[in-house]
Amino acid sequence: MMQTLPNTKTITRDILPNGLRVLIYETPHTHSVVISGSVEAGSLFESPAKSGMVSMLASSLMRGTHKYDFNALHNTLEDMGANLGMSSGVHKIGFHGKALAEDLPVLLELLSEALRHPTFPTEEIERLRGERLTWLNYRQQDTGWLAARSIREGLYPDLHPYHYANTGTLDTIPTISIDDIRDYHATHFGAQDMVLVIVGSVDSAQALATVRQYFADWDNPHQPIPPELPALISQQPHYDRMKVAGKSQADLIMATLGPSRYAPDYHAAVVANGVLGQFGMMGRIGEVVREREGMAYHVSSRVDGGYGPGAWRIVAGVHPDNVDKTIALCRAELARLVNEPVTADELRDFQSYTTGRLPLQLETNEGIANSIHTMEGYGYGLDYLMNYREMIDVITADDALKAAQAYINPDNLVIAVAGA
Amino acid sequence: MSQVTYYTLPNGLTVLLKEIHTAPVISMWTLYRVGSRNERTGTTGASHWVEHMMFKGTKKYPPGILDGLIDRVGGQWNAFTSHDSTMYYETLPAEYIHIALDLESDRMTNALFDPDETESERTVILSERQGSENQPTFWLREEVRSTAFKVHGYHHEIIGDAHDLTTMTRDQLYAHYRHHYNPANAVLVLAGAFDTDDMREKIESYYGKISTGTKPDLFSRPEPTQLGERRAMVERPIKTAFVMMAHRVPQATHPDWLAMSVLDSILTGAGGSIDNKTSRLYGALVKSEVCAGMSGGINETIDPYLYTISMTLRDGHTHQEAETLLLAEFDKVCQDGITPAELSRAKKQARANFAYETESITNQAYGLAQSSALGDPTWHDTYLARLESVTIDEALTAAQRYLIPQNRTVGWLIPTG
Numbered sequence: 001m002m003q004t005l006p007n008t009k010t011i012t013r014d015i016l017p018n019g020l021r022v023l024i025y026e027t028p029h030t031h032s033v034v035i036s037g038s039v040e041a042g043s044l045f046e047s048p049a050k051s052g053m054v055s056m057l058a059s060s061l062m063r064g065t066h067k068y069d070f071n072a073l074h075n076t077l078e079d080m081g082a083n084l085g086m087s088s089g090v091h092k093i094g095f096h097g098k099a100l101a102e103d104l105p106v107l108l109e110l111l112s113e114a115l116r117h118p119t120f121p122t123e124e125i126e127r128l129r130g131e132r133l134t135w136l137n138y139r140q141q142d143t144g145w146l147a148a149r150s151i152r153e154g155l156y157p158d159l160h161p162y163h164y165a166n167t168g169t170l171d172t173i174p175t176i177s178i179d180d181i182r183d184y185h186a187t188h189f190g191a192q193d194m195v196l197v198i199v200g201s202v203d204s205a206q207a208l209a210t211v212r213q214y215f216a217d218w219d220n221p222h223q224p225i226p227p228e229l230p231a232l233i234s235q236q237p238h239y240d241r242m243k244v245a246g247k248s249q250a251d252l253i254m255a256t257l258g259p260s261r262y263a264p265d266y267h268a269a270v271v272a273n274g275v276l277g278q279f280g281m282m283g284r285i286g287e288v289v290r291e292r293e294g295m296a297y298h299v300s301s302r303v304d305g306g307y308g309p310g311a312w313r314i315v316a317g318v319h320p321d322n323v324d325k326t327i328a329l330c331r332a333e334l335a336r337l338v339n340e341p342v343t344a345d346e347l348r349d350f351q352s353y354t355t356g357r358l359p360l361q362l363e364t365n366e367g368i369a370n371s372i373h374t375m376e377g378y379g380y381g382l383d384y385l386m387n388y389r390e391m392i393d394v395i396t397a398d399d400a401l402k403a404a405q406a407y408i409n410p411d412n413l414v415i416a417v418a419g420a
Numbered sequence: 421m422s423q424v425t426y427y428t429l430p431n432g433l434t435v436l437l438k439e440i441h442t443a444p445v446i447s448m449w450t451l452y453r454v455g456s457r458n459e460r461t462g463t464t465g466a467s468h469w470v471e472h473m474m475f476k477g478t479k480k481y482p483p484g485i486l487d488g489l490i491d492r493v494g495g496q497w498n499a500f501t502s503h504d505s506t507m508y509y510e511t512l513p514a515e516y517i518h519i520a521l522d523l524e525s526d527r528m529t530n531a532l533f534d535p536d537e538t539e540s541e542r543t544v545i546l547s548e549r550q551g552s553e554n555q556p557t558f559w560l561r562e563e564v565r566s567t568a569f570k571v572h573g574y575h576h577e578i579i580g581d582a583h584d585l586t587t588m589t590r591d592q593l594y595a596h597y598r599h600h601y602n603p604a605n606a607v608l609v610l611a612g613a614f615d616t617d618d619m620r621e622k623i624e625s626y627y628g629k630i631s632t633g634t635k636p637d638l639f640s641r642p643e644p645t646q647l648g649e650r651r652a653m654v655e656r657p658i659k660t661a662f663v664m665m666a667h668r669v670p671q672a673t674h675p676d677w678l679a680m681s682v683l684d685s686i687l688t689g690a691g692g693s694i695d696n697k698t699s700r701l702y703g704a705l706v707k708s709e710v711c712a713g714m715s716g717g718i719n720e721t722i723d724p725y726l727y728t729i730s731m732t733l734r735d736g737h738t739h740q741e742a743e744t745l746l747l748a749e750f751d752k753v754c755q756d757g758i759t760p761a762e763l764s765r766a767k768k769q770a771r772a773n774f775a776y777e778t779e780s781i782t783n784q785a786y787g788l789a790q791s792s793a794l795g796d797p798t799w800h801d802t803y804l805a806r807l808e809s810v811t812i813d814e815a816l817t818a819a820q821r822y823l824i825p826q827n828r829t830v831g832w833l834i835p836t837g
Contacts, residue, residue: 360512
């Protein structure tokens with residue numbers, strides 16, 4: 001059988017007059033519906049002194065609305081076996097919900113309530129604050145979390161929003177007032193450039209009519225345009241080793257500034273990274289560190305680029321005695337990646353891996369919704385999946401080499417080690 | 421939903437086939453009826469280590485070749501070991517299913533267990549365990565489990581005790597493999613875009629040539645009756661306190677398991693894709709601001725296991741406070757039972773979760789494999805119908821039967837700074 005990838009002809013796309021972008025894809029063989037999307041109100045606008053405020057706001061959206069208090073909101077969801085959750089990032093507030101298909105109208109109504117009419121009840125916000133502080137306290141001994149924080153702070157200067165954890169800190173969370181949250185919501189939340197993706201056993205026309213019912217009159221003329229990210233200069237070499245009591249292992253991250261998803265060489269970097277630390281048993285570094293030396297259960301690499309330049313990082317969990325050797329082995333593999341092109345076999349393997357797995361990524365409504373949100377969010381166009389194979393297959397070993405050389409200097413890395 | 425074709429090859433291999441034509445994908449699961457419950461002291465973790473060695477090559481697929489085989493065609497594959505079984509799966513574009521059939525039929529009996537590869541993997545597995553040890557709750561879970569089970573193999577972690585991982589020999593591992601890996605102790609499940617008759621022919625061509633296997637004796641020791649509440653204390657240099665409370669409950673094929681599953685849904689939430697903010701324990705523990713979080717769950721196991729509730733304490737609150745609140749909720753459910761509305765909601769949530777989970781071909785194949793592990797290939801497919809029959813009285817009886825001190829193990833994770 002043939003599977004048609006979601007594309008311009010099969011995705012219903014509409015932009016409401018208020019700027020809300022709606023995308024609907026029908027999967028009649030399923031019983032459920034997934035909604036997924038984002039609002040242009042991430043922590044990009046947040047001041048360092050209030051770090052964590054947007055994250056607190058996102059969590060507060062499901063704590064009570066004009067029409068539904070906390071209990072009514074969650075009773076309605078859980079009674080129908082549905083879920084609706086919010087998340088926050090630097091650029092966007094995200095949302096994700098799932099229900100049986102017949103319950104889509106209720107899910108959309110609750111989404112509208114949460115985004116447009118939250119009440120931020122004092123009792124709920126204070127409970128949330130206590131939960132957040134407990135969570136942050138726990139993270140003070142979390143080796144993976146500590147290493148990631150050190151990498152963030154080493155790669156991005158303190159005037160850059162990527163420098164900060166969007167969860168906030170033990171110092172900032174207590175200072176965030178309900179008025180801070182309320183004001184931010186009033187100013188920054190609106191339908192302009194909001195993305196709403198609906199995938200499931202639904203009728204597109206009916207679903208679109210329901211979206212209009214709950215969102216067409218949402219207008220915030222004050223909604224600000226997201227600011228440009230500050231320019232970045234190359235990081236300085238940095239090594240941070242943090243001793244954490246009571247641990248058996250060390251979490252190691254080696255990172256450099258990588259491309260954003262808009263960079264022309266982003267996909268070439270993804271291919272180079274696939275060879276470095278993804279394909280098969282975690283690529284070249286998996287072969288050396290895990291398979292040959294037996295030094296780590298987990299070692300891999302990834303390119304984190306999104307709306308802005310993310311980290312290109314190697315992540316490993318190793319015994320403390322093996323930290324230096326692992327760093328040396330990974331550094332050698334990075335040097336190899338920037339000094340010689342990947343082989344024809346390696347290139348072909350990763351190309352067929354990354355294009356061949358598309359059907360698996362689209363096996364569920366969540367997978368399809370994520371793909372459509374990516375296409376719309378990054379402005380790739382709705383035929384991106386259809387063109388993906390061609391786009392990846394034209395990347396050459398030389399393209400991958402140049403991408404690696406553009407971002408990686410094996411002698412200029414930010415390295416963080418946390419653990420025993 | 422299409423029917424499952426169920427048959428056994430002459431060499432003893434059990435086969436389950438289910439056609440699903442919603443995507444051009446096939447998911448194949450190979451199950452061996454051996455897990456950590458079948459391990460003896462001194463070789464704990466052997467099942468999991470054998471699982472790792474299955475990726476270290478055969479004569480036909482030497483190390484290094486196997487790694488890229490599935491990735492190269494855009495598939496995904498992995499394996500995991502549980503208390504009761506070891507499973508390997510490949511989900512891949514339908515036209516490449518022959519790759520999975522060939523490699524799995526080959527490594528069923530031809531894995532090399534090269535001594536150098538075995539030694540290299542020893543440190544990888546120790547690293548895996550050490551990664552878990554970095555999480556303070558790992559120590560609490562290990563302590564609670566080993567306190568709840570004194571005799572049965574459920575007492576040790578699936579990954580094994582650190583000492584055994586250091587001392588186990590290549591020959592002990594290979595013996596474990598040879599004893600448990602043969603067609604008679606295996607189940608092969610395929611779900612996805614294929615024609616059943618055509619797939620039967622393929623399976624015959626790949627697996628028919630494997631010698632007839634003998635069902636191995638599976639080492640297992642029943643746990644004696646518990647005579648009173650047990651307690652475990654763990655100290656770690658952290659700042660957050662945790663409580664874990666476990667009650668011994670029956671195996672997944674026991675009629676009371678379903679009633680306990682309904683009770684769990686009402687007490688701690690339905691799990692899966694559904695939140696737990698209207699559950700009884702969220703109200704008692706989290707809304708009261710004694711705990712920052714709470715979760716619970718009951719496992720699908722061959723032998724009686726544990727119904728476990730975990731609580732993360734907020735700063736300034738004591739283990740005893742959380743424990744007292746939890747026991748008060750248990751007393752309430754044991755005295756007053758559950759309401760018709762609660763029962764109805766638990767069933768609706770189970771139906772929703774089932775619908776969500778079975779949209780993926782991989783999950784449908786897993787459901788059949790897991791059912792086979794429990795000894796009843798229909799367990800998953802009949803789950804909802806059986807759940808519908810659970811009554812308020814049965815839930816009350818289950819609460820009174822199992823949520824008692826004589827079944828209970830309580831663990832405290834005490835922060836020392």
